[in-house]
Amino acid sequence: MADLTSLTLAEARDGLRAKKFSAREIADAHIAAIERARGLNAFVMETPERAQAMAAASDQRIAKGEAGSLEGLPLAIKDLFCTDGVRTTASSKILGNFVPNYESTVTGNLWRDGAVLLGKTNLDEFAMGSSNETSCFGPVQNPWRRKGSNAPLVPGGSSGGSAAAVAAQLCLGATGTDTGGSIRQPAAFTGTVGIKPTYGRCSRWGVVAFASSLDQAGPFARTVRDAAILLRSMSGHDPKDSTSADQPVPDFEAAVGKSIKGRRIGIPKEYRVDNMPAEVEALWRQGAEWLKAAGAELVEISLPHTKYALPAYYIVAPAEASSNLARYDGVRYGLRVEGGDITDMYEQTRSAGFGAEVKRRVLIGTYVLSAGYYDAYYLQAQKVRTLIKRDFEEVFAKGVDAILTPATPSAAFAVGEKAGADPVEMYLNDIFTVTVNMAGLPGIAVPAGIDGAGLPLGLQLIGRPFDEETLFSVGAVIEQAAGRFPPPERWWER
């Protein structure tokens, strides 16, 4: 039998339906692959017994002709989604051994449709980061390495464990969350597909909050079709999340393979940033050529407030984070470090429980929200946010269907390379992705090429609100033109 871990999610789905193999066999193949890949540090919790039990139940439902749309398909879940009875940490010491007694809506939707939980994946602490280096469990290694080098590379962040697990064929798909790029950037760094849907498409209920007005869940997969299949299951209105959108969920998979003839694709001139590697620039041009060849019409567009997006994001996101993280006080969840009195206990707990980057965000957030600074920073950033949103609205009003940009300003970098004294080095990674969260729009990253060092590079497509279908149609054209590249060599198994 062919290696069951190298199937796409769609192939596995179809093979299970045709009874070519069982859900138990697929689960076992992935459990074994995860064991062999512990060196990647992609998982912070493996749940093999649960996976086997869920797979056995899937096999029974398949036998009875009651299979759901994801029946028997093993997935990995970012450890930011609460999972009933399975430890959930947000990769933070402060959550300790917190075991939720409830299930996030998004993961609940996946299990409803028959998917199988393989385990929880590593991430930057509270999803704050772009490299997975802020995790209390240590960094994740990117399955990809530079040609002729053994230097460990980051998988991107914050959903680095999920991206690495999908790229290394440890699961058929995974969940991520994206507040400023945490799905799209790691997808680009690992040669996987990642989509952040429109704000409100997926429920935030049961997802550990970072910045509530920006956070969105979305899938990682190895193909555009697989991402479409997963997103359909994850999406849907949830009365438990007041920002969840009451919008019909289309069959996203049907958009894959649809013609893009006559669709208008915008190329924003503001995304041509200083010091962009020539290879990234060339790939962007190549992507535009591919879309043109498929019948799309390319238009030069302007998003004039792009340059303010990063500074505004790094005010809004920490502000919301400082408020959301106030609940970790040693009383309600996880870690408690006793102190002389209750204030001392709070202080001891929070200083021991939070890592340096989270502390930085709490400090920045508290500062920009404090009396006297609120107007100068937070209010100003909110105004900028409105202008960024308006830039997109104006472009879409002119008939642009989607916008093509690079996904990241570079390929994956080395562990330690940007985690130095200046945090802005790291923040600059989000330059192409944060605008999309600020405007609440859907964005997809699709692998589009390999650079001279042998590392994957991705292109990003940004769409109109609730028009993920166009992103899947256009993304599939890029995928087809680029050709699916072979998976990384399994050096971690040696």
Ligand code: GLN
């Ligand atoms: N890298 C960004 C940050 O650190 C985005 C993280 C995310 O999307 N969760 O805030």
